[in-house]
Amino acid sequence: MDRIRLRGGKPLEGSIGIGGAKNAALPLMAASLLSEETLTLSNVPHLADIATMAHLLQQHGVDVSMDGGNGTPEGRTIHLNAGKITSTLAPYDLVRKMRASVLVLGPLLARFGEAEVSLPGGCAIGTRPVDLHIMGLKAMGAEINVENGYIKARAKQGLKGAVIRFPQVSVGATENLLMAAALADGTTVLENAAREPEISDLVQCLVAMGAMIDGIGSEHLTIHGKPSLRGATHKIVPDRIEIGTYLAAVAICGGKVELTGARLDLIEAVAEKLVEAGCEIGQTTRGISIARNGSRLKGVDFLTAPYPGFPTDMQAQMMSLMAVADGASMITETIFENRFMHVPELARMGANIVVHGSSALVRGVPKLTGAPVMATDLRASVSLVLAGLAAEGETVINRVYHLDRGYERLEDKLSACGADIERLKD
Ligand code: EPZ
Numbered sequence: 001m002d003r004i005r006l007r008g009g010k011p012l013e014g015s016i017g018i019g020g021a022k023n024a025a026l027p028l029m030a031a032s033l034l035s036e037e038t039l040t041l042s043n044v045p046h047l048a049d050i051a052t053m054a055h056l057l058q059q060h061g062v063d064v065s066m067d068g069g070n071g072t073p074e075g076r077t078i079h080l081n082a083g084k085i086t087s088t089l090a091p092y093d094l095v096r097k098m099r100a101s102v103l104v105l106g107p108l109l110a111r112f113g114e115a116e117v118s119l120p121g122g123c124a125i126g127t128r129p130v131d132l133h134i135m136g137l138k139a140m141g142a143e144i145n146v147e148n149g150y151i152k153a154r155a156k157q158g159l160k161g162a163v164i165r166f167p168q169v170s171v172g173a174t175e176n177l178l179m180a181a182a183l184a185d186g187t188t189v190l191e192n193a194a195r196e197p198e199i200s201d202l203v204q205c206l207v208a209m210g211a212m213i214d215g216i217g218s219e220h221l222t223i224h225g226k227p228s229l230r231g232a233t234h235k236i237v238p239d240r241i242e243i244g245t246y247l248a249a250v251a252i253c254g255g256k257v258e259l260t261g262a263r264l265d266l267i268e269a270v271a272e273k274l275v276e277a278g279c280e281i282g283q284t285t286r287g288i289s290i291a292r293n294g295s296r297l298k299g300v301d302f303l304t305a306p307y308p309g310f311p312t313d314m315q316a317q318m319m320s321l322m323a324v325a326d327g328a329s330m331i332t333e334t335i336f337e338n339r340f341m342h343v344p345e346l347a348r349m350g351a352n353i354v355v356h357g358s359s360a361l362v363r364g365v366p367k368l369t370g371a372p373v374m375a376t377d378l379r380a381s382v383s384l385v386l387a388g389l390a391a392e393g394e395t396v397i398n399r400v401y402h403l404d405r406g407y408e409r410l411e412d413k414l415s416a417c418g419a420d421i422e423r424l425k426d
Helices: 022-034 048-060 099-112 131-139 171-182 197-208 240-253 268-276 312-323 342-348 378-390 401-406 410-415
Strands: 003-007 012-017 038-044 063-068 076-081 114-118 143-147 150-154 163-165 187-191 212-214 220-224 232-235 255-260 280-283 287-292 328-332 352-356 359-363 372-374 394-398 420-424
Touching: 003 378, 012 240, 012 410, 022 038, 022 048, 022 076, 022 099, 022 171, 022 197, 048 063, 048 076, 048 099, 048 401, 099 114, 099 131, 099 150, 099 171, 131 143, 131 163, 131 171, 171 187, 171 197, 171 220, 197 212, 197 232, 240 255, 240 268, 240 287, 240 312, 240 378, 268 280, 268 312, 312 328, 312 342, 312 352, 312 359, 312 378, 342 352, 342 372, 342 378, 372 378, 378 394, 378 401, 378 410, 378 420, 410 420
Parallel strands: 012 255, 038 232, 163 187, 372 394
Antiparallel strands: 003 394, 003 420, 038 076, 063 076, 114 150, 143 150, 187 220, 212 220, 255 287, 280 287, 328 359, 352 359
């Protein structure tokens, strides 16, 4: 298994290109199941999770072809044609690799009247049930049983429009039900829907495919179902968590970097906290610029929340910054119950962090020291990369495959800006 070795202490200077959002690309790829015509997606990032979704769709019979590629600003373009579906079963072996596989449930059920999708298990960041996905599909008339580890869903007469109020905001459930409702008979209203930019990206693509949806960007989405959808071409929104992660990298290392292709409106909650901590951030014609020179970062408090709140997917990275900030920081995680696995690893690098339930009190230390570390999820792993970039001495990150699920050419992008970082191939 590959590892990443880095030596800390270098400021970052230069520019970093931002790719398309993984968490937008995955539901968009699943949306191809809604039409017998081709869906073409551009600005697709080159990531392990994208390959896993492509593999799952191929297993359903979707014809998947990719072109474009390395280094072009548009990234890779992917063509998905679900004209000849051969299976509505999403097997355990694929779903257990990536929870987002459950996003095929709504589209398969809506178009074919049946789907059998392995129930994703718990994962490193929490139990992550899918009860809200199931509740919504049942409200639309589906018969659903969970048997032998599989969600077995049927709607032989098709799905019917319904009013669905989510008791809690869920990105995945909003996406699954949006896609299902686009092919349902009648009007569906989703209340307390997630408002993440990836949801709006999916709505825009569904509209391009012929769906009728009102309320884009709001917590109240109204979908007027259509008997069929057509093919479309859609460009994936920039990855706000990749943007936030590189903003955090410059914040912790110091220096000045432009993130090309980035949009400040996607990441305002994080940018506000970084400015409060002592960074200068602005929108440029090509993207976002960030600088931190001289003074030490200041400790700031924050709470994760659904968009437009501070994203849970940036909590670990921000904690690394707070570990070396001047003063204390109170960090509260409200989305996932177990998303502090990076804490013991940061502690091994010299961080002073105490966890009480869903809050972590971080008392900034003057410096971290390099160490061999590993993490069990994507964002926790990248938080250790950030800590290593600021630490004295050498840090080796194990289990790099977590990083490869969500960050394209991470070590190349950082080393081009002066970081001392390399991948060790095994
Ligand atoms: C999406 O996961 C993202 N994944 C996650 O990104 C992100 O952390 C999360 O949203 C929150 O922003 C993708 O988009 C592919 P949720 P999702 O349903 O959809 C509970 C990353 O690092 N819940 O919004 O699975 C759930 O347990 C990742 O890129 C239920 O209780 O998240 C959690 O506590 C990891 N029942 C909360 O809701 C349900 O049926 C929010 O989960 C569904 C969710």
